[in-house]
Amino acid sequence: MSELTCFKAYDIRGKLGTELDTSIAYRIGCAYAQVINPTKVVVGEDVRATSNEIKNAFAQGLMDMGVDVLDIGLCGTEEIYFATKFLGISGGAMITASHNPIDYNGLKLVREDSKPVSNDTGLLDIKLSAEKNDFTFADVKGTMSVVDTTKEYIEHLIGYVAIDTLKxxxxxxxxxxxxxxxxxxxxxxxxxxxxxxxxxxxxxxxxxxxxxxxxxxxxxxxxxxxxxxxxxxxxxxxxxxxxxxxxxxxxxxxxxxxxEGYYIVGLLAEAFLLKNPGASIIHDPRLLWNTIDIVEQNGGKAIQSQTGHAYIKEIMRKEDAVYGGEMSAHHYFKDFAYCDSGMIPWLLVVDLLSRRSTDLQTLVSKRMTAYPSPGEINRKVADADVAIVAVRAKFEADSIAIDTTDGVSLSFEQWRFNLRKSNTEPVVRLNLETRGDAVLMQAKTDEILAILDAHA
The missing domain is CATH 3.40.120.10 (Alpha-D-Glucose-1,6-Bisphosphate, subunit A, domain 3)
Known part of the structure; x- marks a missing residue:
């Protein structure tokens, strides 16, 4: 039984021909059916040259296990989320490698109500089942049919703006x-x-x-x-x-x-709190002062989550949060099955600009001045753990708060930083912000990078 290296913590992605091909996709389809036990699954694909054949192989695995497949064709990942929830079916699969190199592809899987399938919620079991390659096929095969939910999806998107007030x-x-x-x-x-x-x-x-x-x-x-x-x-x-x-x-x-995506999180938090007074807003731990400030100013409740869509979605459901945002430009919405969307955020920004009769730079510049940040900086190091320990040893004694939700975050009176390692490469990721002090931001950024560079 050979290991399938295309399985990651939250999804499936791998290099074509070695880590992922149609035979592996077929086994993943069979394994998904065996572990999740769905009756119907919606599938879709991005524009990559291999996405259609990967989708068809995955779908054939489902059908051989007795699962009916609903194909929505070329789409975005969020359209799989929408269709799964809207159609009230057992699960969904998006064939995509997003921004990975051209010789990669992958799958993003959900179950009922578009709940994520990650290592903690079935992905590891699917991996083991696909590796074992021992399936109980159905006597009655499933069928594949084409469906179209674009009309309802577009109507849902437009529902996020006040049509009569848009400028x-x-x-x-x-x-x-x-x-x-x-x-x-x-x-x-x-x-x-x-x-x-x-x-x-x-x-x-x-x-x-x-x-x-x-x-x-x-x-x-x-x-x-x-x-x-x-x-x-x-x-x-x-x-x-x-x-x-x-x-x-x-x-x-x-x-x-x-x-930077960090400041958009604050904008969207404000937009939702205008319509949902007192609501909970979820944010990740990398950059947070601006978000917390905006949420508190608008009477909301800011709640921190570990970075990653599975964690964000889980805590949003638990807290019944109306919105969750990550500085990496992933934005999650209660009314969108607690899932992330790349269309809803800009619609909300357009709506907010119209309501406020202002422009984006006016809104964002104030926040960037209040909480300046250089954005996420990646550094290659020989050993990520050793590098993080070195930075922590330099600054921890003077810190007023420490948080290890994701990597290590150290806070001081006028500045804070988060440093965490990549799960896939010898890289550490630095995020830093200050309270209105761009000079301090640059100085502390340079100081930490000097330590990291010494461990390259």
Missing amino acids: PMRIVVNGGNGAAAPTLDRLEVAFKQKNIPIEFIKMNHEPDSTFPNGIPNPLLHEQQAVTGDQVKAHKADLGIAWDGDFDRCFLWDSDGRFI
């Missing part, structure tokens, strides 16, 4: 040649039907499995500049870009400046 806006949208374009086109049609004065300026819009403009990953600085330049060139009100399966969105203001 005219020009928005640069960078689909990255991924799966976002069809949804944007459908939204555009719906906007025109409802007389919503939003104009899209489209770039890299056609889905293309060769990714002629690079794998869509707006966290890359070179991709950020491309979108920002187009915002300025078209004198747009803001810019938006997505990763390949559009479960994350990234924003630019009208100056073409990329806005």
